[in-house]
Amino acid sequence: MKSSDIALVILLAAVSFFVSYWLGGMILGNPDEDTYKITYVDSISSELAEPDLDTFNPAGLNPTVEVIIGKCKEGEVYDNNARKCVPKNGGEQKPDNPDNPDNPDNPDNPDNPDNPDNPEE
Numbered sequence: 259m260k261s262s263d264i265a266l267v268i269l270l271a272a273v274s275f276f277v278s279y280w281l282g283g284m285i286l287g288n289p290d291e292d293t294y295k296i297t298y299v300d301s302i303s304s305e306l307a308e309p310d311l312d313t314f315n316p317a318g319l320n321p322t323v324e325v326i327i328g329k330c331k332e333g334e335v336y337d338n339n340a341r342k343c344v345p346k347n348g349g350e351q352k353p354d355n356p357d358n359p360d361n362p363d364n365p366d367n368p369d370n371p372d373n374p375d376n377p378e379e
Contacts, residue, residue, distance in 0.1 A: 323338060330336050330343035337344045 333346055334343040335346050336342070
């Protein structure tokens with residue numbers, strides 16, 4: 259390699275360096291001109307505020323209680339107090355069951371107007 263080739267490579271490297279430095283300064287900007295807004299934290303107090311009763315109320319659900327999903331059969335719900343699956347209507351027969359004596363459509367129900375033993379007639 260001739261000395262003129264070496265000089266040309268050095269010249270190209272220098273020009274590339276200065277062009278990239280100038281473009282980088284245009285794109286990124288000068289960091290000395292950046293301004294920053296500083297926010298200060300209030301001092302910590304040793305007093306405790308009363309919790310909001312809309313969120314923390316005595317009748318609220320306890321999120322630490324185990325919730326069981328999917329173990330109950332159709333028509334049953336999980337009772338947290340009993341810790342077991344119970345029928346939706348509290349253990350009674352379903353009112354739409356025609357054999358249920360509490361079903362108003364059951365002819366044996368005393369409240370059914372079609373019942374001959376109905377005292378209201």
